[in-house]
Amino acid sequence: xxxxxxxxxxxxxxxxxxxxxxxxxxxxxxxxxxxxxxxxxxxxxxxxxxxxxxxxxxxxxxxxxxxxxxxxxxxxxxxxxxxxxxxxxxxxxxxxxxxxxxxxxxxxxxxxxxxxxxxxxxxxxxxxxxxxxxxxxxxxxxxxxxxxxxxxxxxxxxxxxxxxxxxxxxxxxxxxxxxxxxxxxxxxxxxxxxxxxxxxxxxxxxxxxxxxxxxxxxxxxxxxxxxxxxxxxxxxxxxxxxxxxxxxxxxxxxxxxxxxxxxxxxxxxxxxxxxxxxxxxxxxxxxxxxxxxxxxxxxxxxxxxxxxxxxxxxxxxxxxxxxxxxxxxxxxxxxxxxxxxxxxxxxxxxxxxxxxxxxxxx
Amino acid sequence: xxxxxxxxxxxxxxxxxxxxxxxxxxxxxxxxxxxxxxxxxxxxxxxxxxxxxxxxxxxxxxxxxxxxxxxxxxxxxxxxxxxxxxxxxxxxxxxxxxxxxxxxxxxxxxxxxxxxxxxxxxxxxxxxxxxxxxxxxxxxxxxxxxxxxxxxxxxxxxxxxxxxxxxxxxxxxxxxxxxxxxxxxxxxxxxxxxxxxxxxxxxxxxxxxxxxxxxxxxxxxxxxxxxxxxxxxxxxxxxxxxxxxxxxxxxxxxxxxxxxxxxxxxxxxxxx
Numbered sequence: 311x312x313x314x315x316x317x318x319x320x321x322x323x324x325x326x327x328x329x330x331x332x333x334x335x336x337x338x339x340x341x342x343x344x345x346x347x348x349x350x351x352x353x354x355x356x357x358x359x360x361x362x363x364x365x366x367x368x369x370x371x372x373x374x375x376x377x378x379x380x381x382x383x384x385x386x387x388x389x390x391x392x393x394x395x396x397x398x399x400x401x402x403x404x405x406x407x408x409x410x411x412x413x414x415x416x417x418x419x420x421x422x423x424x425x426x427x428x429x430x431x432x433x434x435x436x437x438x439x440x441x442x443x444x445x446x447x448x449x450x451x452x453x454x455x456x457x458x459x460x461x462x463x464x465x466x467x468x469x470x471x472x473x474x475x476x477x478x479x480x481x482x483x484x485x486x487x488x489x490x491x492x493x494x495x496x497x498x499x500x501x502x503x504x505x506x507x508x509x510x511x512x513x514x515x516x517x518x519x520x521x522x523x524x525x526x527x528x529x530x531x532x533x534x535x536x537x538x539x540x541x542x543x544x545x546x547x548x549x550x551x552x553x554x555x556x557x558x559x560x561x562x563x564x565x566x567x568x569x570x571x572x573x574x575x576x577x578x579x580x581x582x583x584x585x586x587x588x589x590x591x592x593x594x595x596x597x598x599x600x601x602x603x604x605x606x607x608x609x610x611x612x613x614x615x616x617x618x619x620x621x622x623x624x625x626x627x628x629x630x631x632x633x634x635x636x637x638x639x640x641x642x643x644x645x646x647x648x649x650x651x652x653x654x655x656x657x658x659x660x661x662x663x664x665x666x667x668x669x670x671x672x
Numbered sequence: 673x674x675x676x677x678x679x680x681x682x683x684x685x686x687x688x689x690x691x692x693x694x695x696x697x698x699x700x701x702x703x704x705x706x707x708x709x710x711x712x713x714x715x716x717x718x719x720x721x722x723x724x725x726x727x728x729x730x731x732x733x734x735x736x737x738x739x740x741x742x743x744x745x746x747x748x749x750x751x752x753x754x755x756x757x758x759x760x761x762x763x764x765x766x767x768x769x770x771x772x773x774x775x776x777x778x779x780x781x782x783x784x785x786x787x788x789x790x791x792x793x794x795x796x797x798x799x800x801x802x803x804x805x806x807x808x809x810x811x812x813x814x815x816x817x818x819x820x821x822x823x824x825x826x827x828x829x830x831x832x833x834x835x836x837x838x839x840x841x842x843x844x845x846x847x848x849x850x851x852x853x854x855x856x857x858x859x860x861x862x863x864x865x866x867x868x869x870x871x872x873x874x875x876x877x878x879x880x881x882x883x884x885x886x887x888x889x890x891x892x893x894x895x896x897x898x899x900x901x902x903x904x905x906x907x908x909x910x911x912x913x914x915x916x917x918x919x920x921x922x923x924x925x926x927x928x929x930x931x932x933x934x935x936x937x938x939x940x941x942x943x944x
Contacts, residue, residue, distance in 0.1 A: 365845060387844045394845045400838035404860050404935075413856075417847035465846060 317379070318343045318469045318501035319364060324373035326359050326525075333359045334370070335525040341469065341518075346495050346502045348512040351522035352548070357505045360522075361471050364503060366390045377468045388417075393467035395475045399458035401446045407457050408433065408442035414465035432460045435494070452483050459494070469501040476511065488514055509549050513537065521545050537597075539582065543669050546595040553601065553640045555594040555614070556671070562588050567668055569594060572636030577612050579666040586670055595667040598629070598641040603649060604660035613660045616640055618651050632657065702918060709911035716908045727912035737913055740897035743809060744878055747893060750813045752873035755820035756828075756866060762821075763828035764858075767835070778829075784822045792818065793886030800887060811887030816880060820873035827872065831865035864932045871928060875921065 319341040326334040334356045341347045349357035362368040364375060366387035374381050382390055393414070401410050408429050415425045433439050436456040441449060449457065455475060462470055476484045476491075492515050495502050506512055512519050513533040521528045521536060521544075529541045540546035547554065557577065561568040566578045567585050569592065577594060586592045604613050616632035619639075628650060630642040642659060644650065651657050712722035731737055762781065771777060784792065796815050800806045806814075839861070843853040859866075881895035888896055894917075898910050 367841060367845075387841070388847045388849060392845070394842070396838045396842060398836070398838050400836065400842035402839060402842075402857060413843070413848075414846035417852060461842075461846070 316343055317341065318345070318377065319503065320374075320376040320379070321360070322374040322376070324360065324363060324370045324375060326356070326363060326368065327371045328359075332525050334363070336373070337522075337525075337527045338373075339520055339527060339530045341501060341503060344499045344501055346492065346504065346515060346517045348504045348506060348516040348519045349522060350506060350509060350512040350519050350548075351528075352507055354524075355522040356525040357507075357522050358473060359525075361394070361473055361503065361505050364469065365392050365394045365471050391468040392471055393462035393465050394471040394473065395458050395462050397474045397477055399454050399475075399478075401454055401457055401461070403446050405446065406442065407438065407444050407446065407449065407453075410446065410457055411442075411460045411464055413461060418465070428464060432464050435497075436460045451479055452487065455479065455487060459491070463494075463498065463500065467500070469503050472502060472504045474506055475504075476506075484511075491515065513549070519549075521548065523548070538667075540595060540667060540669060543593050543595075543672060546593070546667065546669055551598050551641055553596045553598065553638075555596070555634075555638055556636070557592055557594050559586050559588050559590050559592050559668075566663065569668065571614065572634070572638065575614055575635070576610075577666065578663045579668045580664050582668065585668055591671040592668050593671055595669055596661050596665060598643045599645075600661050600665035601640065601642040601659045602661070603642075603644070603651065604658040605649075608658045609660065612663055612666070613658050614640070615656065615658050618653050618655045618657060621650065621653060632659065634659075705911050706915045706918065709908055709915040711908050711911075713908075715906055716911060727908040728916070731909040731912040731916070734909060736892075737894075737897060737909065740892045740894045741913065743891060744894035747809060747812050747816060747884075748874045748877040751816035751820055751877045752824075752870050754813070754817045755824040755873045756870050758817070758821055759824035759828050759869060760862075760866070762825050763832050766825075766829050767832035768837075768840075781822050781825050784818060789819070789880065789882035793883035796883065797886040807887055807889030808891040809888075811889065812884045812891065812893060815883040815887050816873075816877040819880065819883065820876055823876065824869040824873050827869040828862070828865055831862060835861070864935065867928055867932070871924070878917075 317340045321337050321339055324334055324337045325332070337356070337360060349360060351357050359368065363370050366382065366385055366389075369383055375383055377391060402413065405413070411429045411432055412425050415428060420428075429442070430439075433442055436459065438453065438456055438460065441453065446454065446457070455478075458475065472491075476487050479487060488511060491502075504512075504515065513536075516533055518530065518532055519536050520530045523544050529536055529545045531539075536545060536549050540549060540552075543554065546552045555571055555577075557569040557571040559567060560570045560576070562581070562585065564581070567581050569577045569579065571577055571594065579594065614634050616634040618630060618632050620631045622629040626646060628644045628648070630644055630651075632640045632642060634640050640659065707720065708716035709727055710723045710725070711717075711720055712724040712726070765771065766774065766778065766781075793815065796811065796818075797807075800811055800814075835858070839857050840853060843857045844850075848856060879895060881893075881899060884893050885896055885899075892900070894913075898914075901907065901910060
């Protein structure tokens with residue numbers, strides 16, 4: 311098996327223009343076989359365009375898309391070994407559940423006995439056994455979601471494309487389906503390319519996340535990497551909650567990056583290898599759970615003074631917002647047992663150098 | 673509260689009266705026509721004293737009247753079928769394909785609706801005159817297809833505009849060719865609209881007189897036959913045949929409605 315065959319999908323410099331407006335700008339990355347990859351970004355970031363290019367409903371203006379090492383640009387959807395789960399499920403209302411699931415196999419000219427066997431097995435796996443003869447209008451939203459999934463999975467595509475498939479479900483059902491989708495994906499070992507704008511969903515389900523903004527790929531990595539080591543202000547801000555402190559790079563040392571913050575404050579951060587140049591503007595990113603109250607004597611480095619503005623009780627934790635020098639609003643998560651200041655108190659917040667991330671100002 | 677209810681009652685009464693007036697305006701002519709089909713007098717008119725079913729027997733044994741009825745049914749069937757067959761691809765292209773100058777194309781399709789049938793009939797007559805044998809049933813079928821086409825296209829076009837496009841994409845994505853997708857998904861889900869376009873076309877053609885009169889030659893459709901009769905005699909035979917037609921139309925409409933309702937309940941409906 312050559313190297314290329316190990317990758318379910320390869321995007322090479324994919325660019326797409328809609329009537330002169332650039333929807334995708336030079337996107338390149340690879341999806342491994344059996345991986346659950348999520349395209350994540352705000353609406354209009356190009357994630358759905360990329361999904362439609364993979365399915366064959368759109369062709370890229372420039373660049374190449376490879377499925378298992380073979381270029382599929384120009385190959386129509388019905389000749390392409392991809393299958394899409396639509397946002398509105400697109401179940402055929404004039405057909406039963408079983409007929410919907412059987413559709414792809416029937417189009418492939420499979421023998422009726424074999425189709426029936428496979429459809430029964432698929433309905434069993436999805437917990438839809440006994441619903442085969444139901445009309446589409448007579449099943450619940452969660453069931454419809456699973457029928458759509460089964461209809462696409464049964465044709466055993468090289469990659470299953472999912473366009474915000476949980477968007478129409480209520481929150482509780484959505485959480486259930488997230489777990490279920492992930493379980494099914496792991497069970498069958500199919501490659502999933504999943505589109506969502508919900509970062510929590512992406513973090514919970516994905517092996518890797520492609521964060522997109524304004525048609526560009528901002529970062530591609532595991533949820534852990536994306537959360538802990540965002541490569542840009544956009545990614546830091548879009549994934550999870552982030553405190554952004556504007557500063558200036560004072561010194562680049564081999565073991566640390568020294569930064570000047572608002573007022574006379576000075577911070578150090580671990581170097582990442584892609585840090586801004588000395589003297590350049592930068593943003594220090596600190597997650598709320600990595601900020602803590604500093605008890606006297608307050609250390610000099612990596613602390614910032616602030617005034618408590620709000621305290622919100624969340625059950626297991628308390629969320630505090632505080633206003634720091636330079637009009638910066640900071641969010642802090644105080645875990646169980648932590649000391650709680652009062653609103654209006656002057657406090658000092660500290661963090662560990664390795665929890666601070668430095669990104670460019672853009 | 674009480675004041676609001678009384679007000680609602682009074683406006684409800686006014687609404688009822690208004691509704692009755694509108695329905696009377698629509699249906700009084702038809703009721704009159706049906707009523708006098710049972711009038712025993714040679715020349716129908718008030719007072720309605722003796723009732724008979726004799727005119728029905730007379731009408732249904734009148735060879736000339738039945739021949740005209742059969743011609744009209746054939747013309748309506750053919751022109752409605754042709755119109756739907758031609759309208760479907762036109763509507764598909766208009767609704768789903770990115771076309772340049774789409775408003776202009778739509779305008780040209782709707783235009784025959786506002787052209788007087790007189791103008792259309794005259795134009796077609798001038799056009800057909802050099803062609804031997806076309807005046808007659810063929811001519812009327814062509815004239816009525818032209819008229820039906822714009823209505824049928826508009827009905828199917830508006831249906832396809834509202835068609836869930838992801839169903840088309842899902843079928844294609846699952847391996848259906850364009851033709852398979854059309855047969856498996858678009859056609860079955862468009863059946864109610866196709867039926868509506870067909871029935872509308874059929875009815876329009878069946879009652880059309882002016883355009884048909886120009887291009888019918890020596891052939892007589894039912895409206896032409898009735899018009900020819902009215903010139904010398906106002907026989908209740910015509911009321912009788914008209915009553916039969918009304919009864920058949922009403923029955924057809926009810927059947928079509930029931931069929932559409934049943935399909936809809938089958939497709940959606942509450943959880944069983």
